[in-house]
Amino acid sequence: MTTIATPRRRFRIGRAGAWVLVGVFILITLFPFYWMLRTSFSTNGALPSHSNSLLPAEGTLDAYRRVLGLSSVSEALEKGGSTASVDFWLYLRNSFIVAISTTVVQTLFSALAAYAFARLRWPGRNVVFTIFLSALMVPPIFTTLPNFILIRDLGLLNTFLGIVLPNLLMSPFAVFFLRQFFLNISTEIEEAARLDGAGHLRTFFRVIVPMSAAPITTLAILTYVAAWNDYFWPLLVGQDENVRVLTVALGIFKAQTPNGGGPDWSGLMAATVIAALPVVILFTLLGRRVINSIQFSGVK
Amino acid sequence: MTLTSTARRLRRPMIRERRRETWYAIAFVAPAAIGFLVFYLFPAIRGVWLSFTNYDLFSSGEFVGGANYAQIVDDKVFWNALLVTAEYVVINIGLQTAVALLMAVLMQRLAKSLVIRGILLVPYMVSGVVVALLWQWLLDYQIGIVNNALDFVGLPRQSFFGDPALAIVTVALINVWKSMGYTALLLFAGLQAIPKDVYEAAAIDGASEAKAFWRVSLPLLRPVLALVLIVSLIGSFQIFDTIAVTTKGGPVNATRVIYYYIYDLAFNRYDFGYASAIALVLFVILLGITLIQLRITRANKSDLA
Numbered sequence: 001m002t003t004i005a006t007p008r009r010r011f012r013i014g015r016a017g018a019w020v021l022v023g024v025f026i027l028i029t030l031f032p033f034y035w036m037l038r039t040s041f042s043t044n045g046a047l048p049s050h051s052n053s054l055l056p057a058e059g060t061l062d063a064y065r066r067v068l069g070l071s072s073v074s075e076a077l078e079k080g081g082s083t084a085s086v087d088f089w090l091y092l093r094n095s096f097i098v099a100i101s102t103t104v105v106q107t108l109f110s111a112l113a114a115y116a117f118a119r120l121r122w123p124g125r126n127v128v129f130t131i132f133l134s135a136l137m138v139p140p141i142f143t144t145l146p147n148f149i150l151i152r153d154l155g156l157l158n159t160f161l162g163i164v165l166p167n168l169l170m171s172p173f174a175v176f177f178l179r180q181f182f183l184n185i186s187t188e189i190e191e192a193a194r195l196d197g198a199g200h201l202r203t204f205f206r207v208i209v210p211m212s213a214a215p216i217t218t219l220a221i222l223t224y225v226a227a228w229n230d231y232f233w234p235l236l237v238g239q240d241e242n243v244r245v246l247t248v249a250l251g252i253f254k255a256q257t258p259n260g261g262g263p264d265w266s267g268l269m270a271a272t273v274i275a276a277l278p279v280v281i282l283f284t285l286l287g288r289r290v291i292n293s294i295q296f297s298g299v300k
Numbered sequence: 301m302t303l304t305s306t307a308r309r310l311r312r313p314m315i316r317e318r319r320r321e322t323w324y325a326i327a328f329v330a331p332a333a334i335g336f337l338v339f340y341l342f343p344a345i346r347g348v349w350l351s352f353t354n355y356d357l358f359s360s361g362e363f364v365g366g367a368n369y370a371q372i373v374d375d376k377v378f379w380n381a382l383l384v385t386a387e388y389v390v391i392n393i394g395l396q397t398a399v400a401l402l403m404a405v406l407m408q409r410l411a412k413s414l415v416i417r418g419i420l421l422v423p424y425m426v427s428g429v430v431v432a433l434l435w436q437w438l439l440d441y442q443i444g445i446v447n448n449a450l451d452f453v454g455l456p457r458q459s460f461f462g463d464p465a466l467a468i469v470t471v472a473l474i475n476v477w478k479s480m481g482y483t484a485l486l487l488f489a490g491l492q493a494i495p496k497d498v499y500e501a502a503a504i505d506g507a508s509e510a511k512a513f514w515r516v517s518l519p520l521l522r523p524v525l526a527l528v529l530i531v532s533l534i535g536s537f538q539i540f541d542t543i544a545v546t547t548k549g550g551p552v553n554a555t556r557v558i559y560y561y562i563y564d565l566a567f568n569r570y571d572f573g574y575a576s577a578i579a580l581v582l583f584v585i586l587l588g589i590t591l592i593q594l595r596i597t598r599a600n601k602s603d604l605a
Binding site: 014015018019021022025026028029030032033035036039047048051052109110112113115116117120121122123125128131132135137138139140141142143144145146147148149150152165166167168169170172175199200201204225228229231232235236246247250251254262265268269272275276279280283284287288290291294295296 | 426429481488541
């Protein structure tokens with residue numbers, strides 16, 4: 001009897017231990033985000049005296065009012081904010097402009113190119129595709145330096161066009177990703193459309209795009225998240241307030257924060273909540289797709 | 301009508317069709333090709349050229365031969381940057397892969413829920429700047445919750461970003477936190493691809509869960525593991541956001557990684573020529589690592605085949 005019971009009990013203990021481990025991972029992942037929220041709803045001046053309280057320290061929405069430019073400078077200073085004007089509405093708008101335009105245009109042109117690489121027959125197709133792919137090997141900073149010079153010479157520093165242009169027309173990854181999917185679409189459906197007299201453009205928009213709606217959406221989400229989160233390039237070309245995106249604004253906000261009395265942590269955390277929220281919402285709504293596509297790339 | 305003339309008459313529209321298709325292909329690829337030529341190929345060539353000049357953004361720059369490369373050899377800050385980057389990469393990748401592997405096994409053997417996978421992926425979806433600021437707050441010396449916790453269990457408070465011995469470790473750990481869920485998901489996918497009957501056979505032979513992992517999962521996961529290692533290693537070398545937001549290369553040069561050094565040279569000292577030379581060296585290093593790693597791990601061969 002005991003010989004049967006022992007391994008089972010050990011198995012059960014092992015299982016419970018493993019579940020505890022899963023719980024620990026989830027806690028480690030989520031607690032920092034909880035702390036970010038908790039701090040953003042706190043009164044900055046009350047943070048030191050309530051540094052261990054799990055609830056917001058003297059709960060208030062002041063931090064959000066401060067970073068959204070809704071309170072006056074003197075009011076903000078009094079609450080432990082900075083003297084610099086911050087307007088995260090503006091930065092939010094700028095981030096939306098950059099991320100949406102990059103996503104729409106890049107996905108469209110990458111899809112068109114991917115279609116030509118996957119389905120059309122033309123001389124030099126595979127050579128051109130291989131050259132496109134080789135760009136994946138180059139570390140971005142190597143091309144970033146000359147790209148900066150080019151954007152400056154074109155007079156596009158501190159313009160939206162300057163921020164989006166290098167990523168607007170294509171990304172090697174997007175072309176590669178979509179080509180993989182287009183290759184798997186059966187040729188029969190495409191040929192049927194062609195026999196019905198549809199041209200290549202019509203076939204692409206009426207047959208290929210609807211049939212690849214899922215991978216195209218996934219790619220669009222990934223592109224959007226990458227554009228939204230990008231820091232390096234906009235930091236170089238878009239410091240100006242009118243085109244400043246959230247990531248750059250966060251860095252500047254952090255640098256401007258007064259040293260005496262400590263940083264405006266509640267203001268900073270409110271700003272990070274604003275910067276993170278759109279992506280987290282998008283991920284909550286469409287996360288299943290993203291997870292599946294990452295898993296897909298893991299197997300490929 | 302002879303047979304050949306019919307064939308000829310059929311072939312002519314086919315040739316015309318082929319030509320039409322080529323024109324369409326050119327039109328479809330054109331926007332992407334322009335983007336590729338202007339923002340990938342041209343800057344790559346220009347980058348090589350810049351590395352042989354003393355270009356500084358304000359003057360047109362002169363050809364200086366291999367002077368920049370000679371300077372690299374004697375540049376203590378460069379070698380230090382390379383060392384700091386290596387330290388970062390080893391800690392970051394080593395820990396991240398180990399933790400992610402554990403997470404992936406848990407995901408596969410225990411918690412298959414999509415929600416759990418989603419939760420663990422959230423830090424990866426959030427911007428590096430947000431993550432850096434968040435951790436700077438959590439690790440604050442005076443009132444950060446982590447130092448409070450250390451205090452509570454009787455350990456001394458740590459200046460995580462200010463202590464030269466700790467700073468790069470801190471940055472590496474922050475990015476382990478950010479990317480472990482993503483790496484775990486990739487490895488999980490690899491584990492899912494291993495046929496179930498292999499595990500069943502192992503169970504019948506009396507292999508424990510741990511033994512099944514070491515003897516079955518790990519060897520069969522090797523190709524995926526190798527690929528994930530290469531991709532995350534190359535990403536790891538490009539650490540910038542966290543450092544730009546928190547330490548700016550300090551204290552002294554303790555976190556001046558290669559990416560930040562290049563950035564600093566180009567955009568604070570306008571030494572584009574020298575910065576380009578180092579960027580090219582980085583490119584060669586990454587290329588070398590990829591080739592060596594592919595060779596060692598035989599990534600393209602699976603034991604399943």
